[in-house]
Amino acid sequence: MEAAVSEVIAQKVQGDIVELGVWRGGVMVIAAAVLHDLGEQRNLRLFDAFEQIPGYGSASNFLAVSEAEVRAAFDDFGLQGPHIHFHPGLFKNTVPLWDVSNPIAVLRIDGNFYDSYQDALYYLYESVPVGGIVIFDDVMSHNDVMRCWNDFKREQGLVENLNQIDMHSAWFRKEQKVKINWDFFRPPQDANIN
Ligand SMILES: C[S@@+](CC[C@H](N)C(=O)[O-])C[C@H]1O[C@@H](n2cnc3c(N)ncnc32)[C@H](O)[C@@H]1O
Structure with missing residues (x-):
């Protein structure tokens, strides 16, 4: 994520920095830190259920992190701000609300499931500009994700x-x-x- 954010800033690719599947927020905290260090302002968009979702089996407790906990992670590093936007809920309910004319410079998907990737790609891919x-x-380790990509x-x-x-x-x-x-x-x- 660090390299991707630096690259879109250097190449002046317009748009938000978006992650679907945030968990504790570590990747987006890093994105916010990179933007801060570069003196750049971009919207950060965090999509997650922020609660337990079906399908994770014994990992479901471990992966259920609330929006408040993720907000606290930004606070811990002094990186909270009005440019950080939370989109809580299942992707199937949140990504259809996306305005496709709003560009996405970096689209990071970490959703583990076929349905999660399919929702992300169908609703958001058009918003990514060329560049x-x-x-x-998880595409190299999750067969369902690779199947969705293919x-x-x-x-x-x-x-x-x-x-x-x-x-x-x-x-x-x-x-x-x-x-x-x-x-x-x-x-x-x-x-x-x-
Ligand atoms: C592996 S974790 C993400 C890890 C995080 N990106 C990181 O690098 O630390 C997967 C996350 O995706 C979320 N997730 C997966 N599918 C989802 C869906 N369809 N709707 C909402 N959240 C989903 C889960 O709630 C979980 O927080």
Whole structure:
């Protein structure tokens, strides 16, 4: 995230810094610190249930962190501010409210499930301008996430390829504008069942 934020600032790619799947907020605190150090103002958008969600099994308690706890993490580093926006709730309920004309310079998705990635990509990908950076935290380690990426890339005709970061994550820079074709949007299969 640190490199991605620095890069979009250096390249003057317009737009917000967005993470879906925030947990304790560490990645977005780092993003806020980088912006602070660079003397730059961008909106930070944090999307998460901020409570237990179905599908995590024995990890569900561990992964359930409240919005108040994440706000406190920004306070601890003196990085709280009006440019930090919380979007609490399941992605399926929050991302459809996004105004697609609002650009996203960095889109980081860390949502573990097919449904979570599908919601993020279908509703937000059009908002990433060419030159914007997309990061998938768990695409190399979660088969369902890789399946979602492969479906999305093939069915929406994306030309971009993933650059692997480590055993979990990968990134790419958007090269081509696309208009999302909703014919391929799949019914709930994991996080959105129930
Ligand atoms: C692995 S954690 C994120 C870790 C964090 N990005 C980090 O690097 O420290 C996954 C997060 O995604 C959230 N999440 C996954 N799918 C979601 C969905 N469909 N709607 C809302 N939140 C979701 C969970 O609540 C959890 O906080």
